Amino acid sequence: MSHSSHAPVDPVDLTARLVRCPSITPAEGGALELLEAELSRAGFTCKRVDRAGTCNLFARWGEKGAASSFGFNGHTDVVPVGDEAAWTKPPFGAEISNGHLWGRGATDMKSGVAAFAAAAIDHVKETPPDGAIVLTITGDEEGDATDGTVALLDWMQSQGERMDVCLVGEPTCPETLGDMIKIGRRGSMSAWITLTGVQGHSAYPHRARNPLPAMARLVDRLASHTLDSGTDHFDPSTLAVVNIDTGNPTTNVIPAECHATVNIRFNDAHSSDNLTAWLMSQIEDVSSEFGVQSDVKIKVSGESFVTPPGALSSLVANAVKAETGIAPDLSTTGGTSDARFVKDHCPVVEFGLVGKSMHQVDEHVDIADVHKLKAIYRRILTDYFR
CATH class of the missing domain: 3.30.70.360 (Alpha-Beta Plaits)
Structure with a gap:
């Protein structure tokens, strides 16, 4: 059944609004408040799970004990700006030029969070699934990470909340959107x-x-x-x-x-x-x-972990190929991410944007990629709940 009155969420506009929130770890900066308002409006049950000065957001659409539950994980905190004089665009300005959106967190990873939030909202509005969609978003991924995703998972366990599988929306692609999925980390x-x-x-x-x-x-x-x-x-x-x-x-x-x-x-x-x-x-x-x-x-x-290639990596890889024409590599390269915590809760893989400019001066994201990423996430949800 389709609810065609719903206007699709623009993930670039949502990214821009998030980038304008100065959420340098551990400051919340308004980013989680903004997401909570958007998700609540779309019918998600939202709960702030703050711990030891770290702000976190849990959001679920659908029943708590649903037969199947798809999870997204991401963070809204960003690393410091560094030398502001070296930036050619304001770090929290979210300026759009030359097909890119500029600002701290544009790549890592406010665009990823915006893309999966937009995909989730559109999905429940237009094709309400028989199941639950869970979003876990932390304000402490770039810091010590002791009270971020860990606090969310602790709280979920205490409340009987769960994800059957989870996709972390970190930037994973070295060169081109679609070229890499992370199935584990060292x-x-x-x-x-x-x-x-x-x-x-x-x-x-x-x-x-x-x-x-x-x-x-x-x-x-x-x-x-x-x-x-x-x-x-x-x-x-x-x-x-x-x-x-x-x-x-x-x-x-x-x-x-x-x-x-x-x-x-x-x-x-x-x-x-x-x-x-x-x-x-x-x-x-x-x-x-x-x-x-x-x-x-x-x-x-x-610790190191791997989610062996199987149903979850295939689900993501097929959606990536359908939207980009690229068959992604399944990789375990790179540093650590919050997937290292999620793996103790449920099977987890990571897929997101090209990460080249993350943590750099003049961090920016390709606007076309943000739209494409939302489309990939939307397809993943459609295929998962089919």
Whole structure:
């Protein structure tokens, strides 16, 4: 049945209105309020799920216990503007020129949120599905992400709310809209290592215990170790040494401490636990060999995961191909996203725009792509509820 009186939601106009909200993490900036008003008007049940100063929005159309429930996930927070003088367009102006909409968040990811909100509203107005559509939108994806999508999922579990499958609308395409779907992500963890010896005069090294040669040995061991050679869906895991520092400007002092930081991006051959154990054993070996003390702080940003190719990735890939003519690659490349949390709730894949200008000065989005993305999301909903 069709409700033809409904005027379709313009995803570019909605993107522009969202970009004008200065929602730099963790500020809400009016973005979630704007979405809540739009979705409520369209018959969605909306609930603000704010936690520890982070603003989040849950919206559902249809019954809570519906036989099938399709979910979208995204964020309205944006990274800081940086040097505003370097921008040629106002970062929160949402100016439209040369077929592009300009502003912070235009690509990452207010356009994605606008596209799936517009698709969901049109879908329930024109072809009300036998089921539920759930939108989970956070204001803390670019920050620590402890009280964003995690808070929404915690709240959903406590309320008996659920998504059977979920599509995260992050930018996923390297070159052209349609060229890539993310079916998983590598895990990420960082380690801050301090080696402590004994400070002394560089003319009398035997009276000191220099932590620098120990750190040099350790960093070489870590950096030259092959973690794995890749798995079915993942490239090889990587370890990058990102900092070595003693804070010592002099030449006649052997410092007491040396610090190093490493970041590991790991595939599904590893867990953060087994990598932590390996890291600690390497540090202990070198510490005892050089007679220095060690202190380590580890932060895990997320475990690796993969949603094996199947019904959900096919659903998305078929819709992408139908609207763009491109058969997308199924990939696990890139950094982390909130899909790492959603995967504990239901099967999840990611599909969105070309991400080239995200986090850059003069961030912008191709207007034609935003319309096309809405059409892809709309087709996904139509096919899912068919």
